[in-house]
Amino acid sequence: MIGGFRAVFAAALLALSSLIVTPATAGVLQCVPFARQASGIDLYGNAHTWWNQAEGRYDRGHEPRVGAVLAFAASRSMPVGHVAMVSKVVNEREVLLTHANWSYRGGIERNVRAIDVSANNDWTDVRVWYGPIGNLGLRSNAARGFIYAQPARTIDQPVQIASASASGGAPRAAF
Secondary structure, eight states: OOOHHHHHHHHHHHHHHSSOOOOOOOOOOOOOHHHHHOOOOOOSSSSGGHHHHHHEEEEEEEETTOOEEEEEEEOOOOOOOOOEEEEEEETEEEEEEEEEESSTTTTTTEEEEEEEOOOTSSSSEEEEEGGGTTTEEESSSEEEEEEEEEEOOOOOOOOOOOEEOTSSSOOOOOO
């Protein structure tokens, strides 16, 4: 009787364990840790938060540069956004990207083509190479811009204004 109970209990536990939700991303390489390691940009959280997190910490802009991270906005097809590092600038409207988890779940793609299709030539609408079709993706993706690997420039010292002394001596700081 006890042996039968144990067998039923074990079977019930096995059945219940299949109902436990495991995140879809568990054990799969994601774009964020890959971009962080590849670029040296020390940001965390979902990709769509990187643009705002970078404000004041890293320079941001709309000009592609090698080593910069292109931050994609969240969308229906990309609810957590996407980040990809620029590995080569081909011209002002085309770059090569190195990124993870785009064409293939957990896969890394190096030096894949991305083109700016935005009306204002500002990299806010981008088409990216998609492996399964062997060409640029059929749809464009909204992007915020580039986060540059160098930290944002700050003034380390207070600004000092020199003034000449009335006696003709060496200039002295006004503040």
